[in-house]
Amino acid sequence: MSKDMSYAAVLGRKPEIMKKSVGIDFSKYESGSIAFDYEQMMRDVEYTIEDVKNIQQDHGVGNTPIIELRNITELARKCAPEGKGARIFIKDEASNASGSFKARRAALAVYQAKKLGYKGVVTATSGNYGAAVASQAAMYGLKCIVVQECYDSKGVGQPEIIEKARACEALGAEVVQLTVGPELFYKFLLLLEETGYFNASLYTSFGITGVETLGYEIAMQFRERYGKDPDYVVASNAGGGNLTGTARGLKKAGAESRIIAASVNLSGLHMAADTQFNRKSFTTSHTGFGVPFSTWPDRSDVPRSAARPLRYLERYLTVQQGDVFYITEALASLEGLEKGPAGNTALAAAFSLAQELDQDQTIVVQETEYTGAGKHIQPQLSFARENGIEIKFGNPHDEVPGQNIILPSHPSMIKAQDLDVDNMRRSLIKNALKNYNVTEPTKEDIKFLAEETNSNEEFVKNVIASL
Amino acid sequence: MIKKGEWVSIHKIILQPSERAPQVPEDTSKVPLEMWVKGFLQEDANIGDEVSVVTRTKRIEKGTLLEANPYYKHSYGKFVPELLQVSEQVREVLFGGADNE
Numbered sequence: 001m002s003k004d005m006s007y008a009a010v011l012g013r014k015p016e017i018m019k020k021s022v023g024i025d026f027s028k029y030e031s032g033s034i035a036f037d038y039e040q041m042m043r044d045v046e047y048t049i050e051d052v053k054n055i056q057q058d059h060g061v062g063n064t065p066i067i068e069l070r071n072i073t074e075l076a077r078k079c080a081p082e083g084k085g086a087r088i089f090i091k092d093e094a095s096n097a098s099g100s101f102k103a104r105r106a107a108l109a110v111y112q113a114k115k116l117g118y119k120g121v122v123t124a125t126s127g128n129y130g131a132a133v134a135s136q137a138a139m140y141g142l143k144c145i146v147v148q149e150c151y152d153s154k155g156v157g158q159p160e161i162i163e164k165a166r167a168c169e170a171l172g173a174e175v176v177q178l179t180v181g182p183e184l185f186y187k188f189l190l191l192l193e194e195t196g197y198f199n200a201s202l203y204t205s206f207g208i209t210g211v212e213t214l215g216y217e218i219a220m221q222f223r224e225r226y227g228k229d230p231d232y233v234v235a236s237n238a239g240g241g242n243l244t245g246t247a248r249g250l251k252k253a254g255a256e257s258r259i260i261a262a263s264v265n266l267s268g269l270h271m272a273a274d275t276q277f278n279r280k281s282f283t284t285s286h287t288g289f290g291v292p293f294s295t296w297p298d299r300s301d302v303p304r305s306a307a308r309p310l311r312y313l314e315r316y317l318t319v320q321q322g323d324v325f326y327i328t329e330a331l332a333s334l335e336g337l338e339k340g341p342a343g344n345t346a347l348a349a350a351f352s353l354a355q356e357l358d359q360d361q362t363i364v365v366q367e368t369e370y371t372g373a374g375k376h377i378q379p380q381l382s383f384a385r386e387n388g389i390e391i392k393f394g395n396p397h398d399e400v401p402g403q404n405i406i407l408p409s410h411p412s413m414i415k416a417q418d419l420d421v422d423n424m425r426r427s428l429i430k431n432a433l434k435n436y437n438v439t440e441p442t443k444e445d446i447k448f449l450a451e452e453t454n455s456n457e458e459f460v461k462n463v464i465a466s467l
Numbered sequence: 468m469i470k471k472g473e474w475v476s477i478h479k480i481i482l483q484p485s486e487r488a489p490q491v492p493e494d495t496s497k498v499p500l501e502m503w504v505k506g507f508l509q510e511d512a513n514i515g516d517e518v519s520v521v522t523r524t525k526r527i528e529k530g531t532l533l534e535a536n537p538y539y540k541h542s543y544g545k546f547v548p549e550l551l552q553v554s555e556q557v558r559e560v561l562f563g564g565a566d567n568e
Contacts, residue, residue: 382544
């Protein structure tokens with residue numbers, strides 16, 4: 001008898017498909033309520049940071065340089081009050097195999113797939129992770145399928161996503177392209193079921209452990225060169241894995257750098273709306289992913305996500321699309337570094353943050369990404385203009401995502417905005433109670449939620465009482 | 468006529484509007500979920516025919532034949548004069564003034 005292929009039936013088979021395809025029995029971490037044993041799940045990866053470093057180094061990943069952005073720092077000082085303007089550094093993650101930090105995540109996921117005897121890997125991503133998995137799969141001789149949300153219903157695709165499809169194919173992967181919608185997950189499950197391949201999810205403990213070397217390297221390289229830890233590390237944030245892994249790696253190195261999240265403000269645009277899909281100029285590192293994933297990490301494609309950014313971040317800054325395009329051009333024109341725009345989200349935020357801090361303070365922007373046809377500020381702005389988005393100079397804070405992109409008329413107008421992190425903490429607690437259908441949280445739940453929100457039990461109890 | 472064994476792209480409707488997930492926004496719920504995939508054509512066929520292909524992972528997919536030897540057409544886009552203006556501005560703010568003329 002053939003299997004029921006309807007949307008509801010396939011989603012109903014999710015637990016068994018997931019169990020077979022990630023090789024993790026998530027049930028052993030569950031408490032039966034909201035709480036689960038996050039640290040045990042991470043410990044069960046069983047690779048030390050040295051092991052991970054070796055696996056990555058053997059596969060073209062890691063040991064990327066940290067570059068001081070002296071001219072960008074000087075530009076920030078020109079815009080800052082007297083005596084302000086922290087030194088800005090960037091970790092050039094574009095030098096990884098496949099051109100982004102995502103190679104770190106893929107390196108461990110694909111290593112695990114090979115070790116467990118899978119014949120291939122499947123991943124659902126429209127981003128740099130696709131090429132990262134394809135690149136690692138090529139090295140291990142594994143087959144690879146990348147499922148992308150790529151087109152609107154008129155068949156028009158974001159140039160950035162199309163470039164990523166090209167990169168995946170160039171690295172030997174099969175690319176399955178879909179129109180807009182959350183049912184990408186439906187096709188993803190069907191492919192896992194059909195092939196029996198490994199789910200190289202972005203959100204497993206392997207993926208996040210792979211990013212820990214990024215934070216660890218920052219601490220070690222910084223100490224070697226400057227004799228101290230960086231004061232701040234700014235991470236572009238979408239699904240939360242970049243920030244989580246980096247923060248965990250810094251902790252493993254004993255660094256106490258303050259962790260700042262940064263996303264492009266895309267408020268007002270619905271991520272699953274067919275008519276809005278091509279009206280945004282960022283396909284990642286934006287609030288449309290960053291806020292929902294921070295306040296409910298388990299919306300990911302595994303039962304329990306290892307990416308839990310609210311545990312680590314101290315501030316969450318947003319910047320406008322125009323700010324990131326501007327800073328990307330500045331990075332090329334002043335530092336001679338031509339990089340993809342999405343990875344520069346954190347740089348735009350750091351440029352603003354630096355102006356609040358004293359000149360002896362240091363900020364590390366922890367990633368860059370490769371650039372190329374489609375995935376470059378010029379085609380992205382050109383595509384926006386062709387789609388009726390107005391591009392002009394002015395105050396970026398007047399920008400209305402989906403209608404215009406406002407490039408700052410002077411660099412001093414790049415001003416990151418703080419999201420209310422306490423409000424996000426409240427949302428996470430509310431979402432946890434709702435999604436687990438719990439009205440009487442256990443003692444363990446309260447403790448867990450305090451850890452989840454990097455707050456305390458008092459805070460959690462007050463939030464619950466106010467609901 | 469496109470020959471068996473050629474590298475082609477196909478298109479297929481995965482879910483009709485009525486079959487879509489309940490949570491999709493209204494505009495998305497009115498259109499089908501579509502898929503594009505590439506593979507080796509399994510029989511001689513014409514554009515628009517229903518065909519089978521074998522993909523890079525040796526899976527069989529069925530759909531409408533779109534194109535033989537599909538290639539990428541994305542580019543560096545059209546000239547965006549504002550970017551040149553940004554480049555001029557940041558250099559002026561940092562290095563500008565009479566001393567540098």
